Amino acid sequence: MEHAELKLLAGMIADEAEKRHNAELAPKWQHAMVVFKPSHPEMKQHEISMERFMQKIVMMRDNLRVLEQQINANKSLEIGEKLKLQGYLTRIYGSMTSFNFMFESDDDKFQGSGE
Secondary structure (H helix, E strand, O other): OOHHHHHHHHHHHHHHHHHOOOOOEOHHHOOOEEEEOOOOOOOOOEEEEHHHHHHHHHHHHHHHHHHHHHHHHOOOOOHHHHHHHHHHHHHHHHHHHHHHHHEOOHHHOOOOOOO
């Protein structure tokens, strides 16, 4: 990797680190639990705090943003390839809008292609 590429990569990482933050849960979900209950009563259910679940969702969102930046900055990808990969990312974001009810701020929510 050349010096200029390393500098660009370091800048992208620094920019992304600044953008990352812990999104706030909507007040009604604070101190709540997510319970995964299996269909068979003899199987153990799984519980996770809503805060921890939210952290996982935010980490996925942040990593998708980094991937999107890397695709856009990649000089070896043709424009058609970039558009194809961007299409996949847009559909992923669209699927993840299902989790928007958890976020307090609209700025933290996922946006699909319809928004």
